[in-house]
Amino acid sequence: MTDQNRKILVLGALSAMARESARVQAGKGASLYLVGRDGEALRAEADDLRVRGAGTVDTLAMDLTDTIQTDTILANASAALGGLDTILLFYGVLGDQAGAETDPGEAARIMDVTYTSAAQWVLAGARHLEAGAKSRGVLMTASSVAGDRGRRSNFVYGSAKAGLSVLMQGLAHKWGGLDDAPRAVNLKLGFVDTPMTSDVEKGGPLWASPEDIAAIVDRAIEKSGPTVYAPWFWRFIMLAVRATPHFIFKRVNL
Amino acid sequence: MTDPFRTETGHKSWGRVVEGEHQVARPRRTGAVRDLLHQAGDRGLTALAYGLGRSYGDSNLNPGGALIETRGLDRFIALDVEARVLRAEAGVSFDDILRAIVPHGLFLPTVPGTRYVTLGGAIANDVHGKNHHSAGSFGRHVRSIRLERSDRGIQDVTRETDPELFAATIGGLGLTGIILEAEIDLVPIASAFIDQRTEALTGVDHFFDIAETRAQEHEHTVAWIDCTASGDRLGQGVLSCGDWADEGALTPHPAKAGPALPVDLPGFALNPLTLKTFNLAYRKRQLMKPARARIHYSGFFHPLDSVRDWNRLYGARGFYQYQSVIGFETAREATRAMLTRIAASGLGSFLAVLKTFGEYAPEGVLSFPKQGATLALDFANTGEHTLSLMADLDRIVAEAGGRLYPAKDGRMSAGMFKAGYPDWTRVEAMRDPLLSSQFWRRVTDD
Ligand SMILES: Cc1cc2nc3c(=O)[nH]c(=O)nc-3n(C[C@H](O)[C@H](O)[C@H](O)COP(=O)(O)OP(=O)(O)OC[C@H]3O[C@@H](n4cnc5c(N)ncnc54)[C@H](O)[C@@H]3O)c2cc1C
Numbered sequence: 085m086t087d088q089n090r091k092i093l094v095l096g097a098l099s100a101m102a103r104e105s106a107r108v109q110a111g112k113g114a115s116l117y118l119v120g121r122d123g124e125a126l127r128a129e130a131d132d133l134r135v136r137g138a139g140t141v142d143t144l145a146m147d148l149t150d151t152i153q154t155d156t157i158l159a160n161a162s163a164a165l166g167g168l169d170t171i172l173l174f175y176g177v178l179g180d181q182a183g184a185e186t187d188p189g190e191a192a193r194i195m196d197v198t199y200t201s202a203a204q205w206v207l208a209g210a211r212h213l214e215a216g217a218k219s220r221g222v223l224m225t226a227s228s229v230a231g232d233r234g235r236r237s238n239f240v241y242g243s244a245k246a247g248l249s250v251l252m253q254g255l256a257h258k259w260g261g262l263d264d265a266p267r268a269v270n271l272k273l274g275f276v277d278t279p280m281t282s283d284v285e286k287g288g289p290l291w292a293s294p295e296d297i298a299a300i301v302d303r304a305i306e307k308s309g310p311t312v313y314a315p316w317f318w319r320f321i322m323l324a325v326r327a328t329p330h331f332i333f334k335r336v337n338l
Numbered sequence: 339m340t341d342p343f344r345t346e347t348g349h350k351s352w353g354r355v356v357e358g359e360h361q362v363a364r365p366r367r368t369g370a371v372r373d374l375l376h377q378a379g380d381r382g383l384t385a386l387a388y389g390l391g392r393s394y395g396d397s398n399l400n401p402g403g404a405l406i407e408t409r410g411l412d413r414f415i416a417l418d419v420e421a422r423v424l425r426a427e428a429g430v431s432f433d434d435i436l437r438a439i440v441p442h443g444l445f446l447p448t449v450p451g452t453r454y455v456t457l458g459g460a461i462a463n464d465v466h467g468k469n470h471h472s473a474g475s476f477g478r479h480v481r482s483i484r485l486e487r488s489d490r491g492i493q494d495v496t497r498e499t500d501p502e503l504f505a506a507t508i509g510g511l512g513l514t515g516i517i518l519e520a521e522i523d524l525v526p527i528a529s530a531f532i533d534q535r536t537e538a539l540t541g542v543d544h545f546f547d548i549a550e551t552r553a554q555e556h557e558h559t560v561a562w563i564d565c566t567a568s569g570d571r572l573g574q575g576v577l578s579c580g581d582w583a584d585e586g587a588l589t590p591h592p593a594k595a596g597p598a599l600p601v602d603l604p605g606f607a608l609n610p611l612t613l614k615t616f617n618l619a620y621r622k623r624q625l626m627k628p629a630r631a632r633i634h635y636s637g638f639f640h641p642l643d644s645v646r647d648w649n650r651l652y653g654a655r656g657f658y659q660y661q662s663v664i665g666f667e668t669a670r671e672a673t674r675a676m677l678t679r680i681a682a683s684g685l686g687s688f689l690a691v692l693k694t695f696g697e698y699a700p701e702g703v704l705s706f707p708k709q710g711a712t713l714a715l716d717f718a719n720t721g722e723h724t725l726s727l728m729a730d731l732d733r734i735v736a737e738a739g740g741r742l743y744p745a746k747d748g749r750m751s752a753g754m755f756k757a758g759y760p761d762w763t764r765v766e767a768m769r770d771p772l773l774s775s776q777f778w779r780r781v782t783d784d
C-alpha cells in the first residue's frame with residue numbers, strides 16, 4: 085500500500101537495525117513512535133527522522149522488560165500516531181553465555197529481555213492489531229538464526245530466540261487461517277555488523293550491514309511470508325546446520 | 339569496557355597510494371568524541387577526523403596515530419524549510435542531505451563532483467562546485483560550527499563569536515578540532531533538473547576566450563579537456579554549462595549507488611593508447627548529445643557516482659590527483675604549458691577538468707579556491723615517472739603564482755605549500771595541539 089503512510093511502533097528503537105529501518109520508513113513518509121531506554125538518544129533519533137521525511141515522531145523512554153502496561157502503552161502509541169498499523173520489535177540481549185551457565189541472574193536477564201518480555205509485547209501487539217488495523221496490520225520481530233539449533237557458544241540466547249520464533253510462527257498460523265487478519269513476520273538474522281557484535285572479528289560475505297537489514301525489513305512490511313532469513317542465504321546455511329548429525333556437530337566449535 | 343580503538347592498516351584515502359597503520363575509532367554519538375580525544379592523548383597519540391575518505395592523498399590520514407571516523411555521527415538535527423537552514427551532525431553525507439531536502443525544493447548551495455562526502459569533510463576542505471563563480475565555496479554558506487577540542491572542550495564557532503577560529507576551521511583540514519555539528523544555509527530550487535548546454539572547445543584559447551562570458555550567462559560551468567591532445571588541438575574538449583530548470587519534479591537521486599568496480603584493473607590496462615582512445619570516444623560521446631538538454635542533477639553534478647569504487651580503475655598502485663588554481667593574469671599561458679608537458683608525458687588522465695573560479699574572497703585561511711582558472715587531473719602512479727611530471731607541473735604553477743589543493747595532494751613539498759598558503763601559520767596557531775595529519779607534518783616541516 086503506497087497511498088497511505090504507515091504508522092509504526094518501534095520497540096527497541098535505538099538498536100542499529102531499528103535506526104536504519106526507521107530511517108527508511110521515515111523517507112517514505114511514515115509516522116513513528118519510538119520506544120527505547122535512553123530518552124535523550126531517542127529525541128535525537130526523532131529529530132533526525134523528522135528531517136528525513138517522517139510524518140509525526142514521538143518517543144517513550146522505558147525499560148521494555150516492564151510489561152505490566154503493554155496495552156496502555158500500545159493505546160497511547162496508537163493515539164499519538166492516529167491509528168497504529170505496524171509494530172517492529174528489535175530488541176534482545178546476547179548476554180554472556182558462560183556467565184549465564186554459572187550465574188542465574190545473567191541467565192534470567194537474557195531470557196527476560198529476549199523472550200519473556202518480547203513475548204508479552206508480541207501478544208499485546210497482536211491483540212491491538214486484530215482489533216484495529218486488521219489486514220493492514222503488520223507485526224514484525226527480529227529473531228535470530230541462533231534459535232534454529234542450539235550451540236555451545238550462545239544457547240541460552242538461542243533458546244530465547246527459538247521461543248520468540250515459535251511464538252511468531254504460531255501467530256502467523258493463526259492469522260493465516262483468518263480473513264482480514266494482520267500479518268506476522270519473523271526475521272531470522274544471521275551476522276549483522278552492529279554494536280551488539282562489536283567484540284567479534286567481522287568482515288566477509290556472511291556479514292550484513294544494518295542498511296541491508298533495513299531493506300529486508302522494508303520488504304517484510306509490505307509483503308514477505310511468515311519467516312524471513314536475513315539475508316536470504318541463511319535459510320540454506322541453517323538447513324545444513326540443522327541437518328548435520330549430532331556426532332559431527334559436537335566436534336564443530338561454534 | 340572494550341577498547342574503542344582498533345588497529346587497521348591499508349589504503350584509506352581515495353587515491354590508494356598512501357598506506358599506514360591507524361588506531362581507528364568509530365563513535366556513534368557526538369558525546370563520545372571527547373573521551374576518544376582524551377584516550378588518544380593518554381596513549382601519546384595524535385588524532386584526526388576522517389569522513390568518507392574522498393580526499394585523495396594524505397590530508398585525511400594520520401599514520402601512527404588515531405583516526406576518528408565520523409560516519410556514525412550521522413543525525414540530522416533540524417531543517418527549517420522556510421528559513422532554508424539545516425543543522426546536522428558532521429558525519430551526515432551530502433548523499434543523505436540531498437535525499438532529505440530536494441523534495442522540499444531545497445539544495446545544497448554548492449556540491450563537489452561526488453555526493454559521498456561528509457558535512458565535516460566539506461567544511462574542512464572548504465569544497466567548491468561548478469558554481470563557484472555564482473555561489474563561492476561551501477564555507478561561505480556555513481553559519482556555525484560546533485567543535486570538540488582537546489584543550490578547550492566544546493566550542494560553538496561563528497564568524498561573529500570567534501572570527502579567527504572560524505576562518506581557520508573553514509578549509510582547516512580538520513586541524514582546529516573535531517567538528518561535531520554544523521549549521522548551513524540551503525538554496526531554493528524549482529525542480530530537480532538542470533538545463534544543460536554542451537559545446538565543443540577547440541583549444542586553450544577558446545576556453546579562455548569564452549569562459550568569462552559563459553560564467554556570466556550560467557550558474558554552473560565546467561570544461562572537460564582531452565589531455566592527450568597536443569599541438570593545434572592542445573586543450574580541445576567540451577564545455578558544459580547548466581542552470582536549474584524552472585519547472586519539473588522534485589525527485590531526489592535514487593538511494594542505491596550503481597554497480598561497483600569489483601577488482602583493481604591491471605596496471606597495463608592504462609597506457610597512452612587506451613587513454614587516447616578513451617578521451618577521443620568520450621569527446622565524441624559528449625558532442626553527440628544535443629547542445630541543449632534537461633537532465634537530472636545527479637547526472638549533471640555527480641556522473642562518477644554511478645560507478646562505485648571507480649578509483650580501482652587505476653590499478654593496485656593507485657593514482658594521484660593534481661589540482662591547481664592560477665590567477666587570470668597568468669592562467670592562460672600556464673595552462674598551455676601544463677597541458678603541453680602532460681601530453682608529452684603520455685601519462686594523461688581519463689578526466690581532466692578545467693574551470694574558472696569567481697571573485698569571492700577565500701572564506702577560510704587555507705581555502706583553496708581563489709579567482710582564476712583551476713585544472714584537475716588524475717595520474718596513474720607509475721612511480722618516479724609520475725612524480726617527476728608533477729614536479730615539473732609544480733614549477734609551472736609556482737612560477738605563475740598559483741597553488742595546489744590539499745584535498746587532492748599526497749606529495750607537494752613544504753615550500754610549494756607555504757608559497758601557496760602564506761597565512762598557514764594562522765591555522766597552526768589555532769590548531770588543536772592533539773590533532774595532526776601526515777599532510778600537515780609534511781608541509782609544515784622544514
Ligand atoms: C570523485 C570526486 C570528485 C570530487 N570533486 C570535488 C570538487 O568538485 N570540488 C572539491 O572541492 N572537492 C572535490 N573532491 C574532494 C572532496 O570533496 C573532498 O576531499 C572532501 O573533503 C571529502 O570529504 P570526506 O567526508 O570524504 O572527508 P575525508 O576525505 O575523510 O577528510 C577530509 C578532511 O576533512 C577532515 N574532516 C572530516 N570530517 C571532519 C570532522 N567531523 N571534523 C573535522 N575535520 C573533519 C579530515 O580530517 C580531512 O582533513 C572530489 C573527490 C572525489 C572522490
